[in-house]
Amino acid sequence: MNTTEKNPNATLSVSILSGKGGVGKTNLALNLGFALFRAGHRLLVMDFDVGLANIDVLLGLSPEKNLQDLFRPGVVAEDVVLSIEAGGFDFLPAASGVPELLEMDEDMREALFSKLNDVFSRYDYLFLDHGAGISPNVLSAASMSRMPVLVVTPEPTSLTDGYAVIKVLSAQYKVRNFHILVNQVASPREAETTFERLASACERFLRLSPSFLGGVHTDPAVPEAVRRQIPLMKFAPKCRAAQDILNIAVKIHRHRQKLGQKLKTGPILKNLLERAS
Ligand SMILES: Nc1ncnc2c1ncn2[C@@H]1O[C@H](COP(=O)(O)OP(=O)(O)O)[C@@H](O)[C@H]1O
Ligand SMILES: [Mg+2]
Numbered sequence: 001m002n003t004t005e006k007n008p009n010a011t012l013s014v015s016i017l018s019g020k021g022g023v024g025k026t027n028l029a030l031n032l033g034f035a036l037f038r039a040g041h042r043l044l045v046m047d048f049d050v051g052l053a054n055i056d057v058l059l060g061l062s063p064e065k066n067l068q069d070l071f072r073p074g075v076v077a078e079d080v081v082l083s084i085e086a087g088g089f090d091f092l093p094a095a096s097g098v099p100e101l102l103e104m105d106e107d108m109r110e111a112l113f114s115k116l117n118d119v120f121s122r123y124d125y126l127f128l129d130h131g132a133g134i135s136p137n138v139l140s141a142a143s144m145s146r147m148p149v150l151v152v153t154p155e156p157t158s159l160t161d162g163y164a165v166i167k168v169l170s171a172q173y174k175v176r177n178f179h180i181l182v183n184q185v186a187s188p189r190e191a192e193t194t195f196e197r198l199a200s201a202c203e204r205f206l207r208l209s210p211s212f213l214g215g216v217h218t219d220p221a222v223p224e225a226v227r228r229q230i231p232l233m234k235f236a237p238k239c240r241a242a243q244d245i246l247n248i249a250v251k252i253h254r255h256r257q258k259l260g261q262k263l264k265t266g267p268i269l270k271n272l273l274e275r276a277s
Contacts (some may be wrong), residue, residue, distance in 0.1 A: 010263030019161025035111030191215020
């Protein structure tokens with residue numbers, strides 16, 4: 001880990017969510033992170049897909065420690081965080097197939113995030129890569145982050161499952177500020193029409209208006225980068241999907257600038273108890 005100084009700026013927590021699995025969350029979390037790092041920001045990508053963690057696989061790493069170790073006495077966050085790129089692109093691995101993590105209750109999550117808050121505060125961005133669906137881990141962590149990003153594809157099943165995530169988070173956790181990213185599109189127009197379909201259902205039935213973060217083309221370089229275990233932004237920075245990801249990273253950066261001072265108050269992941277009240 002390279003960042004020992006406290007970040008003088010405020011950290012934006014970004015949750016990457018989806019209803020359906022396999023829509024591209026992990027690739028997007030990693031590569032949006034990479035794009036922001038290349039633009040000079042300090043960044044921590046946290047694998048919070050505690051069921052099927054796999055950012056380590058995308059990077060070709062075999063972490064010795066992971067989130068689970070943070071529950072052991074004497075283990076501090078610095079022991080678990082790994083460097084992806086020198087200069088402030090770091091990674092916090094999760095464990096796969098560990099029921100204790102999957103079944104975390106609110107007290108455990110709160111203890112975990114309180115333990116991590118100091119480390120989070122050293123970065124400009126904290127990206128949380130979640131598992132798909134509406135498990136308690138996903139819902140509570142997403143509701144605590146400042147910028148929930150829902151990833152959908154143009155497939156109707158991805159849209160209906162994505163709508164279900166918005167519905168539950170808005171009804172049970174009062175989250176209303178959703179940002180929609182449409183992955184695996186054939187054209188910018190397809191990204192827009194997919195967003196419009198989802199947004200009109202949200203407006204009509206939930207009375208909320210999500211923001212459009214942008215679309216990412218279906219691109220053969222993405223699975224190729226996965227096979228080679230190199231982040232797409234490094235493997236093929238000029239390909240279409242990488243260019244789209246770059247544009248979305250710029251929008252996320254603008255959002256952080258817009259939030260500005262607001263980010264400086266309170267914990268980086270908003271308190272569970274505060275949120276539930
Ligand atoms: N824009 C894209 N173009 C082509 N393939 C993609 C794209 N985004 C994701 N994929 C492929 O979809 C699969 C699932 O991606 P992943 O990031 O693991 O999804 P999730 O984390 O949502 O389960 C991967 O094999 C990846 O190569
Ligand atoms: Mg994933």
